[in-house]
Amino acid sequence: MLRTLFSGARDAVARVLIPDAAGTLKRAWSLRLIELAALADIILNVVPVVSDYLPWWLTLALLFGAWFARLLIQNKEAPVAHQ
Template sequence: MKLLPDWRAVIGRAWSLRLIEIAAAADIILNVVPFVSDWLPWWLTIALLAAAWGARILSQPEKEPANADQ
C-alpha cells in the first residue's frame, strides 16, 4: 500500500471525511455533555452523515487530472 502522490490535495477536497468527523464530534458532544442537547437537535448526527454520503457520491471536480502512475 502506498499513499497517493497528491494526498494533501485529496484531503483538502474530501468533504465526506470532514462531514463524518464533524458528525462523530457532534455525537460525542451530545452524549457526553447533557446540557448541550438543549441547543443541538438530536437529528444533527444523522443529517451530517447523510450529507457525507451525498458528498461521497457527488462528482467533485479536480483542479488538475491526477496521475497515480507518477
C-alpha cells in the same frame, strides 16, 4: 544497516501514501462531514447540557451530507491514474 532499513521503509510508505495528499484532503468533504458527525454525537452523549441546544438529528444530517458529498460531488472529479 539502519540506513538501508529506513530507506526501504521510506520507499514502502511512499508507495502506500497518496501522491497528492494535500490536494485530496482539500476536496475530502465526506471525511470532514463524518468527523463532524462523530464529534456532534460524542458531544451530545457526553455533555447532556448541550443536548438542549443541539438537535438530535444533527448527526444524521451530517452523515447524509457526507454520503451526498461522496457520491455526487467527489465522483465528478477526474480520476488520477497511479504513476
